[in-house]
Amino acid sequence: MRWDNLKKEHCSLARSLSVLGDRWTLMILRDAFLRVRRFEDFEQSLKIARRVLSERLALLVDEGILAKVPYQERPTRYEYRLTEKGLDLYPVIISMVHWGDKYYAGKDGPPMIHTHVACGHDFKSVITCSECGDPVPARDVRVRASATPASRNRARTAATRPHPKSQPSRA
Amino acid sequence: MRWDNLKKEHCSLARSLSVLGDRWTLMILRDAFLRVRRFEDFEQSLKIARRVLSERLALLVDEGILAKVPYQERPTRYEYRLTEKGLDLYPVIISMVHWGDKYYAGKDGPPMIHTHVACGHDFKSVITCSECGDPVPARDVRVRASATPASRNRARTAATRPHPKSQPSRA
DNA sequence: CTAATAAGTCTTGTAATAAGACTATGTCAA
């Protein structure tokens, strides 16, 4: 299979990977989340070939994941900032980080500590169910194709219902 | 930077990506989660070059993400099954799937529906804080290097404390 | 002996990447 064809696959993972699934894109986005914004800063931080960095940034801007915004004039210079679509990738990145923390940290523990400012604690990410709010291990999930209109309706309902923890049914 | 050097980086995302960050590995793991287990089934499902599939499976076995277990003898044939370490990648995959659902689904909605068997509902994944159980958007997270012993202790506490929803403080 | 099945390995042409030189645009200081 050619890489370009992945975008047209009938699978959301394939479509996501057609954008994110190369050697550098997620590293670039990690830096973006750490507030790196300029071409040369990405280059020095990642030690990436300039040609590849240039291509990837253009792709990410094209996809609406980063936005190119001017930060000075004469000469006009641009920096790259995460859009909402880009910020929505945070679950992907933090899940990967915490998987790496669990399996590849040395004896000193994970290299970076994440603090949830809303509650003030250092934390690990936990995947939970949008419907009941409980943690969801892989074995508790069943997958099926969204073939019928009925199943598509159920899916849309789930997608738009707020997380239970955001609006408890009994305050 | 060479790809091999990523494994030694002082960053859990880099270390994770040194295993997962190529064009095919996450697609192979998606199939594994969908209960594909045999070489030829992976090949036909993914239309991946056999050489590359062979390399990737060997790497994943090497990393302890897949296990090669015999399913028949004369001749001995092996299949590839997710280990616990592999199952722990589910948050990464489902986060990517739901991001793809959100931004790349056509008018018919997402192609696959995920059901949480514990509660019986179709659901979307939500990243929550291991400490307070609330959803965690990117802007609510601060990151710092785990430099001091004190901060490392706090990190370990967070890593081993059960999720609030698993053990409610007031039942 | 021949075909079929499963799980690979090997070969060859094409595409992507790494490293670093080169270009474009404009500032500032001598």
Add this chain to the structure above:
DNA sequence: TTGACATAGTCTTATTACAAGACTTATTAG
């Protein structure tokens, strides 16, 4: 007005990875 500096790229070349498909090995069935 020349030269050094800064930022953000593009271009070139050698190396590496991938795609497609033929070939190999081991075993059973007919």
